[in-house]
Amino acid sequence: MKRFKLWHRTAFILLAPAMICRAITGSLAAILMLISCSVPVAADDIAPESLSTVTTLPPAQARQLVASMRGSTATIDTGKGNTWVKNGARFPGALMLNGLQSLDAETAAVLATYARGPLFLDGLTELDTEAARALQGFQGGPNDRVSFGSGISLAELTTLSKEAAEALAEFPGDALNLGVVTLSDEAFNALMNTKSRRLYLPRLASLPPGAVRAIRKFGGTSLSVTGLEVLSSEQAAALASLSYKWSGRLPKLTNLSLESAQTLAGFNGTRLEIGTPMLTNETIEALSEFKGSFLLLSGLTELTYDAAMSLSKFSGSGLGLDGMTEISFDLANGLADFNCRGLWLDGLTEISYDAARAISYREPAVFLSLNGLTTLSPEVAQAIAKIKVSELQLRGVAELSQEAAAALVDGCGANNLSLGLTSLSAETATALANYANNSLFLRNLTTISDEAAIALGRIRCENLWLNELTDLSPQALRGLEAFKGKKFGGGVRLNERTRSR
Numbered sequence: 001m002k003r004f005k006l007w008h009r010t011a012f013i014l015l016a017p018a019m020i021c022r023a024i025t026g027s028l029a030a031i032l033m034l035i036s037c038s039v040p041v042a043a044d045d046i047a048p049e050s051l052s053t054v055t056t057l058p059p060a061q062a063r064q065l066v067a068s069m070r071g072s073t074a075t076i077d078t079g080k081g082n083t084w085v086k087n088g089a090r091f092p093g094a095l096m097l098n099g100l101q102s103l104d105a106e107t108a109a110v111l112a113t114y115a116r117g118p119l120f121l122d123g124l125t126e127l128d129t130e131a132a133r134a135l136q137g138f139q140g141g142p143n144d145r146v147s148f149g150s151g152i153s154l155a156e157l158t159t160l161s162k163e164a165a166e167a168l169a170e171f172p173g174d175a176l177n178l179g180v181v182t183l184s185d186e187a188f189n190a191l192m193n194t195k196s197r198r199l200y201l202p203r204l205a206s207l208p209p210g211a212v213r214a215i216r217k218f219g220g221t222s223l224s225v226t227g228l229e230v231l232s233s234e235q236a237a238a239l240a241s242l243s244y245k246w247s248g249r250l251p252k253l254t255n256l257s258l259e260s261a262q263t264l265a266g267f268n269g270t271r272l273e274i275g276t277p278m279l280t281n282e283t284i285e286a287l288s289e290f291k292g293s294f295l296l297l298s299g300l301t302e303l304t305y306d307a308a309m310s311l312s313k314f315s316g317s318g319l320g321l322d323g324m325t326e327i328s329f330d331l332a333n334g335l336a337d338f339n340c341r342g343l344w345l346d347g348l349t350e351i352s353y354d355a356a357r358a359i360s361y362r363e364p365a366v367f368l369s370l371n372g373l374t375t376l377s378p379e380v381a382q383a384i385a386k387i388k389v390s391e392l393q394l395r396g397v398a399e400l401s402q403e404a405a406a407a408l409v410d411g412c413g414a415n416n417l418s419l420g421l422t423s424l425s426a427e428t429a430t431a432l433a434n435y436a437n438n439s440l441f442l443r444n445l446t447t448i449s450d451e452a453a454i455a456l457g458r459i460r461c462e463n464l465w466l467n468e469l470t471d472l473s474p475q476a477l478r479g480l481e482a483f484k485g486k487k488f489g490g491g492v493r494l495n496e497r498t499r500s501r
Contacts, residue, residue: 051097051099052096052099053099054097054100055099055101057100066113069114069116091148092117092149093141093149095120099123101124102124104130105130112134112135112137113139117140118174119140119152119153121154124156124157125158127164128164129161132165133167135152138171138173148198151173151175154177154178156179157178160187162184165188169190169194172195175197175198175200176200179202180203180204181203181204185209185214188207189214192214192219193217194218194219195220197220198221198222200226201227202226203227204225206228206230207235212235216238216241216242218245223239223242224246225250228252228253229252230254231250233260233263236260237263240264240267244270246269251296251298253274253299255276257283258286265289265290266289267290267292268291270292270293271292271295272290272292273294276300277301281306284311285310289313290314293316294316294317294318294319295318296318298322299323302324303321308335314338314340316341319340319344322344322346322372324345324347327355331355332359336360336362341365341366344369345368345369346370349373351380353380356383357386360383360384360386360387360388360413363388365388365389367392370394371393371394371420372396373394373396381404381407382408385407385409385410386413388414389414390414390415391418392413395418395443397419397421402425402428402430405431409432412435415439417437419441419442422445424445426452426454429451429455430455433460434459435460436461437462438462439462441465443465443468445469446469446470447471448469453475456479457479457483458482458483463493464492465493466480466493
């Protein structure tokens with residue numbers, strides 16, 4: 001019998017956590033997943049799983065906690081167009097104290113001695129100067145471009161005094177995340193002198209009047225102001241002047257002038273994201289001149305044919321139009337002429353046969369993301385199958401009929417295919433087994449019947465990814481063991497928690 005290939009975390013997969021808590025915190029991006037890996041602490045019955053309920057922390061209790069706490073690993077989604085952390089930014093050893101409602105200077109000084117990972121204080125709405133000064137010395141974990149080891153997150157701060165801002169600016173760590181909604185000129189100017197490598201201001205809705213000069217002397221290596229709703233042309237020019245020091249993300253911007261668009265198009269960064277819901281054809285044409293890798297127009301809900309023709313000039317790695325919920329044949333036909341190597345159309349909840357067929361006429365691309373689609377008819381699946389792309393994402397499709405599956409894999413033009421199936425019949429599995437390209441991803445499947453596993457064991461592709469399966473019967477395991485990749489190195493990718501009964 002061919003040896004069954006079980007690939008572990010160090011090779012190909014990011015393991016799913018044994019316990020997942022999701023919380024919208026505004027920390028550094030949007031979604032935070034907390035994977036508990038702590039041991040009990042001798043801190044007056046404070047257990048790791050109950051840290052989020054701790055609202056006050058006296059210094060003595062903080063000392064016990066810091067001495068005993070191993071920490072947790074947080075993984076935060078970094079959004080589309082990320083060039084170096086494909087599965088999100090990870091925070092090994094994170095100390096999560098998001099329930100704290102107040103922080104005195106003495107306790108802050110104790111927490112600053114924590115040396116295993118970043119510190120999350122996302123429940124604090126205010127921070128006095130003394131506590132801010134105490135946090136200057138926060139040790140945190142090892143620094144590298146991925147882990148944010150010595151980062152501090154204060155995602156729920158509403159404002160910050162000049163003195164507290166000056167104190168936090170002296171923190172020489174890896175990242176500083178502040179949820180301030182408003183800042184005075186003095187406080188903003190102080191933060192622009194930060195000694196931290198990365199500064200995040202995700203809820204700042206507008207820049208203070210004197211921000212232009214302060215931005216141009218930004219002292220860190222990365223600035224993110226994703227909460228901005230308004231932006232003058234002068235402010236746009238200041239941000240663009242930072243080049244790769246600015247994240248390039250403006251997902252909440254409500255309006256964008258032609259002058260600002262022309263300025264931002266010259267931004268020398270990897271990604272430019274504009275969330276403005278209405279853009280003129282002239283503004284869209286200006287943005288299409290952006291020379292970076294990813295142009296994300298996430299706020300657009302409609303796109304005229306003329307605007308689409310303007311966007312077709314963009315020649316980067318990926319174009320995002322996730323705000324669009326429907327697409328006409330004419331517009332789809334226009335997309336077929338796009339020069340960019342990938343498209344995100346995750347806002348589409350349905351697509352017609354004609355529109356899908358029109359897109360299929362474009363030159364081979366790197367990826368096409370249609371994760372908003374939840375169902376596929378055999379007819380639409382047949383049209384989508386003709387799209388020539390390295391990776392086709394259909395992660396919103398939770399169910400697929402045998403007929404639709406057969407149409408999708410018959411002569412499929414996608415070298416890698418991702419489906420969001422949560423259940424899999426033996427008939428659909430039999431149809432999918434005819435997929436003969438590189439990789440089939442079924443990462444949402446948690447259970448599989450013996451019959452479906454046996455059918456998938458006959459699949460003709462190179463790799464089969466079943467990362468979320470947690471329980472297999474002996475017969476199902478034997479069925480998957482029969483899998484033979486087309487080439488050397490092929491295999492079934494399972495989570496290391498997957499066990500056979």
